[in-house]
Amino acid sequence: MTATLFAGTPTTSTGTPTALTGVPTMSTGMPTAPTGARTALTGTLTALIGTPTASIGTGTLTALTRTPTATEQVAGSRLARECTPPPLPGKIVDVNLTDTTGAAPMRLTVKPAKVTPGTVSLRASNTGTIAHEVVVLPLAAGQSIGKRPVEADNRVSEAGSLGEASHNCGEGKGGGIAPGFSSWVTLTLKPGRYELVCNFPGHYAAGMRMELDVTQ
Template identity: 80%
Template sequence: MDLTDAAGAAPMRLTMKPTKVPPGTVSLRASNTGTLAHEVVVLPLAAGQPLGKRPIVSDSRVSETGSVGEASHNCGAGEGGGIAPGSTGWATLTLQPGRYELICNFPGHYAAGMRAELDVSR
């Protein structure tokens, strides 16, 4: 997946391939092609819950309650202080069937468009 903030008029983006994986052990690799630090937090989406509609709280972030993991360690696995521009972070997770929203939860990044949906199904 790519994390892009394209300075200027372009919106921030989180893009990924593939967008569908089978249940079980999944390795996520996040490459930061932008100019700011980013992260990827994996949050389950409830049935019928639309992508990009999580409530934003006072610190310009969304709640990470229910997170199943994240890639936010610069040049490493798991949690850290963010993935620096030009670097890669990763996470290996065990995902159950369902829909997940992958987001950058740095202040303002989710609202700016840094989110994508992952379908975990057979």
């Protein structure tokens, strides 16, 4: 009798798994309902992922590459006017420093290119897009402009320099003239030939040099 009961128990238990087996079948169908939730979640993630893309594509990059507003241009113009050189003594030589978006060709122009000996004031204006300077170097007899050896630091030797205009919105030596600003220097020049150069790395080789003749 006892054996029969034990033998029957598994039979009854065997039916239980049958009933349980159906549960996964019902559970298997349950993901059908959350599919919509996952779809909604996917939309939410898409929206979240799409937001920074739009922000970077149209906001940040546009801000970095956009043209300055009229207000910003006026503000920059006002600062440049405040940097206008004061009245300077002697003969005035205007030096213009420019470049094409920070790359070659770079140009340094001098006006006038010939002055008489004595007190000479250089007014240097940076109309380019990066910082520049003006250094005054003597030219030896027979030496041509643009022929100075460029050293390892992409500059030329400043040995014998008579002075420079590189103080942003100020006189004499400094860290460089910012775009839209000026610098100036007053020198006493003897008769001779002088090479005016921008000696920032690579600028001399890129074309920023011009001759100034001091003669009677």
